Structure formats: structure tokens, C-alpha cells
Amino acid sequence: MFALTPYRQSQPRTFAAQKQLPRLPIQQLGASLDKYIKSLRPFFLEQAAKEGRDDKWVEGQLEQRREWARDFEKEGGLGRVLQERLKDVDRITPCNWLDDHFWIKVAYHSWRVPLPVNSNWWLMCRDDEGIPADVRAGVPPKGEFTEWQIKRAAKLTQRLIDFKVRIDREEILPDSSRAGPFDMHQYTRVFGVTRLPQIPTDTLVHSPHPHPSTNIIVMALDHFYTLPVVDAVSGDVLPIENIEAGLWAIADDALARGAAQDSIGALSADDRDSWTRAREHLLALSPVNRASATAIEDSLFVLSLDAYTLQSAEYVSSSPSRETPDLDAHIRNASTAGGSGKNRWWDKAVGVHVESNGRASMVGEHSPCDALIPSIVCDYALAENVDAASVSRRGASKVPEGSRLEWVVDDKTREAIGKAVKTVEEIAADSDGKMLWYDEYGAGWIKKVGKQSPDAYLQMALQLAYHKTHNEPTATYETASTRLFLHGRTDVIRTFSEDSWRWVQAMRDEKVDAKTRYELLSNATKAHNLYTKEASTGRGIDRHFLGLRLLLRQGETHPLFEDPLFTKSQEWVLSTSGLSAGDRFFGTGFGAVFPNGYGVNYLAGDQVIKFGIESKVSCPETSTAVFRQNLVEAMREMRKACEDGLAAASVEEAKAKL
Template sequence: MSRLAPRLPIPPLESSLEKYLKSLEPFIDDDHHVRSHLRAIADDFRDGLGKKLQTRLKDVDRVSPTNWLDDRWWIKLAYHTNRAPLLINSNWWLLYKDDPSTPNDLKMTKDSRGFTNWQILRAAWLTRGLLHIKQLLDKGEQLPDLSKAARWFGPRANKLFGMTRLPQYDCDHLTHVPLPNLTKHIVVFAKSQAFKVDVIDAKGGIFGWDTIAKSLSGITESLGNDLDSPVGVMTAVDRDTWTRNREHLKIISQKNELTLSAIESALFTVCLDDYTLPPRSKEQDVLDGHMINIAGGINGKNRWFDKSMSLIVENNGRAGMNGEHSFVEALVPSIVADYTLYEDMPVNASIASQQQSCRSERLRWVLDDHIISEIKSANSVAERILNDSEPSELLFSEFGVDWMKEVAGLAPDAFIQMALQLAWFKNQGYFTATYETASTRIFDNGRTDTLRTLTSESKRFVKTMMSKDVNDSAKYDSLLQATKTHAKNMRDATTGKAFDRHLLGLRMLLRPGESHELFDNKYNAMSSEWKLSTSGLSAGPRFNGTGFGTVYPDGYGINYMAGPSELKFGIESKLHCSATSTYGFKRDLLSSLQEMRHVCETQQKTLKARL
């Protein structure tokens, strides 16, 4: 980011401790003894060990190139030391809307296997769009309508092209991406076979989308029965297993090392699926099949989950993107993807027989019995992960951001978060710690902080809404107070005044033999058990949905987009957990939004009647 961006501040210790204590209130249940004990813990920390840790953190800040959190700890702690599979657990996914030119016979789910011309044309069109964005970013140009975000967006978006998470024992790392990135190729996957395709010429120019389409067509036509085992599925398993298998691949043959290098250095991958995945049952929405495929495909095949961006196109033209999460939040690739959808495909597009194609090369593997066995095992692991995942999208068109502002008179994000609180309580019957991503991108190399949605005010709002003895005016007042608290907490979090990352930094500086009850008490644990993990993206008018996996097996992962007149919620939970149900949560969220609308509109009618 620009050196003009301010550094991430270190909040005053007293301020963070007060906010910490306030965040524990919803879990205390008016127990005066517990409240007094927690206050004593915080005071002891402030006057003793906390003061030492604060000094150490300031020392860390002085020697950090950009900021004390992200330079030193965040990616490692939040992502790279996590050994769980990236599939569902970490990677995000985006579902594109269909192109208006989609042939009528392909608009519904296509049952037959095989690649189609329309699929190839759309994949080429979207590939060309991504490359065009890279070209603009390389030149330092701003994307249209993004002037306010240019300072933080450009460097992050540009490094998406070529970024790959590489597995290592204990802690992964990211590939180094120079700016500008002179890499000229992408990697295309079809039937789990990898092809290197040069999409940029020797002078740095991008090949036309029709040239790219000809190359993709040649790839799909060249596939016969001589198919390598689906090596990419091994990127779907736990990171230490993938580390071991990746090292074994390199030992077997230098050809494998070259193939890995080509994939991991590629600007991005394009995954051409020779099918259109239907929903799991007739009761499910057609969109659910699309979501499952973009999230993980069929048992993790035809994917490379380590890549920061994988463009996925099914044989009926449905498309989307899947990406590795550690380098940036999903907002950045979602903006990149959105720009590729600005311009619709040309009507009556076709692949000319005389059209030139890009230079392409099939990437082969040399495999032994051990790796073939590991691939089969990885396939089983991916199958279990995907079969246990229940993702679905709630498309809500009864109102959107405009109504929340103009009629309800409330902050839209806060309104949505209160709806999620109400839906959770209806669904589960108890309150839980709730995480919302708050962006700190205004700071140099800033990423995120935690916004704790469950507050005393949001808890009071839910109880009020659930009571039959409270009138709509009182319900609106409780909603108003809850949204005001949430909006203030969001302002604090985005301006470096939140406390979660601050306390994390202090905890990381504990020395051997040092400990404190501030970090170890049960209320601290309860308040950070994020069974409801949420994050908002942009309005997303060109997306059908988005999502990520739940953090806890008995919780929900919810990614939402708020447009002027519609809301979209991507919801994921685990099928093995009898306490949760994605479709049950969708019903509870729908009723919560409708009930909150009724409360707000009743309040407005009452106010007008008084005038």
C-alpha cells in the first residue's frame, strides 16, 4: 500500500480492557460476583503484566516495516499454521450470474457429460476479463468507479495474479509475486488434466478472447483415454499430508517438479467441468448444485485449491470462482471477479475454425504406486468433506439497503447483523459469540479486526422480538439501540480501536513462565467461540451467491451481499451435526427479516399518525 497510509495503531491498554469487559456482559447473566471477579482480573492485568506486554508490543511496532500485526503474526496464526484442509474450511467461493446470451437449451441443468462450445466461449471471455484487469493494474490505472478504494485495492488485487499457498510442515507460506508479474501463462484443468496456456505475448499484450477460446477448445478436443490420476485432489486434504505428498512427487521425477512450478506460478487456473452439477435432491434449489460445485467440485477433482483464483465453468456455462483465503479477504477477488462480468458476451459468438490459438502444453505427471494410493485416499477425504457440507443461498428480494436507510432509518449492516442474531436464537434457542469481519484496510498493510455482534443491546433486542408481551414500538426501540451499538463498534474496529487483535498481540508476547487469567478464564473462551461466523461483501449485483465454511461443526458460516433492493446470504453448516440445518436457518432468517420489516413499518406508521 501507499506509504501515505497510516500505520495500524496500538490502542491504549485501558480502552481495550474496558471493551473486553463489555463484550463479556452477554455471557455473565447479571452475576455480580462474576462481574466483580472479571473486573479484578482486568485491573490486575492493566497494572502488572499487561503494562509490560504493552511496552513489548510498542517495541515490536517500532521494528515492523508496515504494521505490528500483519507483518509478524496474522497470516501465520489465522491461516498458515492451521493444518486443516483448505476445501470448505478456508477457501471462499463466488457464484456468477449467467450471461444474458446463454442459449435457452443450456439454461436449465444439463444432464449429459462433455464439454460445450458455449462453456468454452464463456470461459475464454471471463479469462480475457481477468487478464484485462491485470493489465490495468500493472499500468497503475484505476478500475472504473473505484477511485476511493484505489490505494488499498490495487496492490492487493495485482498480487492475486500468480499467488499460491505452498504447503510446508507446521506452517505454509505464499509464493513471492513480483510487481509487475511477468508470468505469461495460466493453467487450465479439464478432466483433472493440467495444461499450461500462454495468454500473454512476448510484448506483454493479451491474446484476444477468441484466440483463448480456440486454445481451450483444442484442449478439450485433445483429451482421450490417456489420463493421469487427478493429482490436484491432494490439495484438498490436510496440509501436512499434502506437504509430504508434494515432496514425494518432486522426488519421483523432475517432470513433476516442472509441472508443480508451472501450476504454482500460473496467473490463475481455469477449471473446465464436463458436467453441470445438479442439486442433491429435488427439494433443493438448482442454485445449490452450482454452489457445491464452485465450493469443491465432484470430490475435489479438477481443482487446485492452493491457487488464489480459480475460474470454474460448467458445461452449461454456469461459472464462478474459488480462492485460497490467506493472502486477502474475499472482498478483493470479488471486486476483480465483478469487473469481469461488467460486459456481457457478444451475441452469436462462435469459435472460428481458422482462428489462431495460444501456445499450450500439456503438463504430465510421473506417478508411483504410493502417490496413486494417496490420490485415492485424498479423493475419499474430499468426498467426506463435501458430503458433510451443506451450503445454500438465501436470495431475499422483499427489500434491501435502500429500504433499511429510507424507511427503517437504520444502518444496513447493523440491521442485517441483528437479523442474523434473531435467526440464530430462533434456530438454536440460546445466544452465541458472533464474529463479523471488520476491515482495517485504511491502514498500511491492514487486514481485519473482529467485530463482536453479540452485545448486551443485541441480546436485549432478540429477547424483545421473541416476547409476545412487547409492542412494536418497544421492539423498534430495542432494534434502534442494538444497531447504534453495532455501528459504533464497527467504526471502532475499522479505525484501529477494537480490542481483539490488540489482546492477541499482547498474548503472543508472553514469555515462558508468564500467564494471566485474562486470557484463560472461561468467559473469554465463551466470548470467542464463533459458532456464528459472518462477513459482508459488496452489493454483488452480478453474483448469484457467495460463501465460506463454518468455523465450528455446530455453527454456521454466513457470507452476505446487500444490494439496493435485495439481500443474498450464503449459508454453510455441517450435515453430521443434528443441531444445525442450513435450510432451517434459511427459514428462520427469512422470518426474522420479515418480522423486523413489520416492526419498522409499524413504527413509521405510528410516527406519521402523530404528525
């Protein structure tokens, strides 16, 4: 947003608009029911097309759902009762009925799967052009830390902490759009936040804003060290020379000690119940372990120095037209630490990894804030390159007394570590994550020539690519931000609609002319834009229905909820999200939500669209490579449909004037 805007004393303070923000509304029950039933139409249209049924059958199916909806909403009906219960929840929550009462627990902390790929997001940083090109392209010998690696790690640390200091001092301009100011609360959940494993649900450990810690944790060869990065008196970020010297002291100390015998950090990559038990046992072994765990959990973030540069077994370009960096390897290291889970603490809200050639990535635990926020913070950090002319700080300092974090470990803990490492190995082996750098045209062309909204256009591209891959449509999730409201998080944009279905059908039918295809595309993108606007302004349906269902008591049910289509319409086989233009990122990503699905994150740059795509190797129905190629073909077909359709419309318009 506006993080890179130079600070002026006259500008609004970072949290100036917080008290003016409205609360997240509870939509009228009837409005949500109407939108829900409308969203079911494409499912019945698809079924009718496959089974040879007519429009009367479709209307009959919808009328049955309308009847259930009327019963649900009637005076004294279950829907009315649940709506009133939800209003009571809103009355007793301080900021936001969804975020305060339900969201983190239901969406994240009660989910017991391992965090890597399944829940954590990842960002792949653009190369630092201050580092020589041959170094960036090279692969240093394994087991070494390098000069450029330490320089980049120091620069990223300095910039990240500078952002934290500016947030604390309210020197960052508040995010906003034409619709109004955005909630800034999530920025207080980036630094110093850790997910704590507990049974049956996890929780977050954090201090009140501004977080008082002055340290980060540095991991090297699976050893843990504390590193001061903030002046305890002034509150300023320490000079980069100090940070670089401290990082070199840690790197050399770790090399002298050799790789840690026990990869304690890997424990945090196991399923949440196993990690809870392993952590409780670890803490009970010795007060030393409690001190080390607390230091990690209270630190501002974790910086991992990797004594390697990961390479793919076989390089494949991520662009259809040119060579790219080894992005497959970059994804693998960002998402799973090269498939090992080691040298990481997966519970932190922010973790930064720097490989030996300077390649960098960021990973984060998803529950405290949505990935958009740390992506803005990371973009700020990447806006400045290393100082290539600066002298080496190696040997300028030693590891201070007490900065090493020690562990007391027994055989039971070692067995748990072995289990956790195997878990990550299996997750990594099953994760088929790839990038597509589509560079034949970008968001600039989509707006200026195609006359379409880039986000809606890309959502239609994903619809077409999925249909080309599987010969059928699917329920699709796109993230809608609700930051116009106090402590707003997200709602759902249901991309699969009647308009998107009709357009995809036309694109798959060779007999349909370009003008009709373009008109149907325009209808689909306009419908998508409208849904986006409604979901972002508190008029979505999925979070509303979530709140209602969570307030059901034992024995309470309704045909509306028992309908198989109620569940099917929320099975996000295609789970998607867009971030910024992403010029400072090589890519972004998250895991598929369903085992037979795809997780797709995209960066809509003016010249290049970067898609991060993940699916599961174990699913015989899905293939990231096939989906990626079909996405390339979809983008090409859409360009042709736009160009030919607009040309045909122009000819018709000219004839009409004669």
C-alpha cells in the same frame, strides 16, 4: 469499488496513496480492556436470565473481570510487559505489525485442515445473458465440452487478465471511502500467488509485483495445460479469439486423451501435512514433476473446464417466493468440485470453474487476500457478457508443443490421491451449504423505510434467526476491514452486544409492543455501527489481544486469559461477513468456523438480499434449512416491527403536537 470507472490520464494512480497510509495502530491497553469487559455483559445477562439471577450478580461478575484487568494493566503488570513487546514488534516490521508478523501464519498457514470449505471462499457467478436461456437452463451430456462453455471461459479469462494488466499499469482508481483512501496492496496478491504446503506451517509463493507470468493453467479432465494470455512484448491481454482457440485446442486434446488416470490436483485438497508429504514425494520422483508443479504455482490463475453440469438430486428453490437456479448444485461445484476435489488446484489464490452449460464460479485460497478483493476483480470480469454472434474458434489452433504438463506417478502417489479424494468426499458430505435469496425487500427498503443501516440491520436479523433456531444467543464474528491502514486486513466486529441481546429478547416476547421493539432495534444497530467504525479504524480489540497473547513466553499467564469467558467470547459459532450488493453474483460463501456453528456471507442488494449459509450435517444441533427458514421469519418480523413501530411513534408525535 471503482474498477469499472473508465480510465482517464488525469486520475490518481492505483497505488498513489500507499505511501500516505498510516500504519495500523496498537490501541491503548486500557481502551481494549474496557471494550472487552463491556462485550462480556450480554453473556452474563443471558446467564442471569436463565438462572434467575439479578443485576447485582451481573455487576459482581463484571467487577471480577475489571479487577483482573486492573492487575493486568498495572505498572509492571503482565499486560504492560506484553504491550511493550508488541510495540517492539511494530518497530521492526516494515508495514504492519499484524500482517507482516503474525496474521497469515497464525490465521491460515499453521491451520492444517484441508482447504476446501474449511478455509477457501467461493463466489457463484451470475449467468451470462449472452448465452441463450435454454442453454443456461440445460444440462449437456456428461463428458462433453460445449461451445458456450468455451466462449464464457474465454471471456472470463480475457476480463480477469485485463484487470491484472490495468492493475500493473496502475489504471484502476484507488479504492476509498469518506474516511479516506484504502490500502491497495491486496490487489497484488490475486494473480500468480500460490499457497505452498510445508510442515509445520505453509508459505506463499509469489513474485514481486507486477507478476511476470504470461500464462494461466487450464485443467480439463484432470489434465494440465499452460495457456498464454498476455502478449510477452506489449504486455497486453491477448485477443479473445486467441484465448478461445487455445481453450478449444485444450478441450479437444483432453477429450482425445480421455480422463487422466491420476487426479494430481486432488492432492492439494487433503489436509496440509498429508499434502506436504505427498508433494515432497512427487517432486522427488522426477524433475518432470517439479517442472509441472512450478508451472502451476507460477501461473496467474487456474481455469477448470468441467465436462459436466452438476445437478442436485432434488431441486429446492433458494427463494421463499419464486423459482431460482439450482443454487445448491452451484455451491457444491464451487466449494468441492461436486464433492470430488478433482480438476482443481486448491492452493491457488484464484481458481475459475466453468461447467458445460456455461455456469461459472470462483474459489480462492484465503491467506494472501481477503475475499472482498477477488470479489471486486470477479465483478469486473462479469460486467461484460460473451459475444453471442462471434464465430466458433474450434479447430483454429492445436495444443503447442510443451504446453501439456506431464507427471511421473507411482503407487504411493496414487494411494495419496485416493486418500485425498476420500477426504473431499467426506468434507462435501458433511457440508450443508445453501443460499437464501430473500426478495421480499432489500437494502433500499431498509434505508428508506426502515431508517436503518443495512449491514447492522442484517446482523440483527442473523442474531434473531440464531436465537429462533437455538433459543439462546452466541458469540458472533463479523469482518471489519482495516484497509484504511497500510497492508490492513481485518479485525472483528462483535455483533453480540448488550443492545442486540435486549432487542432479541423483546422480539421473542409477544408482550413487547412494536414501538419498543423498533426503539431497541435502533439502539442495537447504532451500537453495531459504532463498533464497526471503531474496529475499522484500528480500535478493535480482538487483533490487539491476539498480538498480546502470541507474545506470552513459557510460564507466563494471567487470570484474564485463563477465564473461560475469554475463550467463549471468541468462539465464533456464528461467523459472518458481508460483501457488496452482489448484483453480478448468484451467491458467495465460506464454511462454518466451529463444527456446531454457521458460516454466513451475504450480499445486500437493493431489492434482494443473498445469504450464503453453511453448517455441518454431522452436528445434531445445527440445520442450514432450519436456520434459513428462521432467517426468513426474522426478516419478516423485523419489517413488521419497523412499520408498526414507526407508525406508533408517528401517532404519539402527532398527539404531542395537539
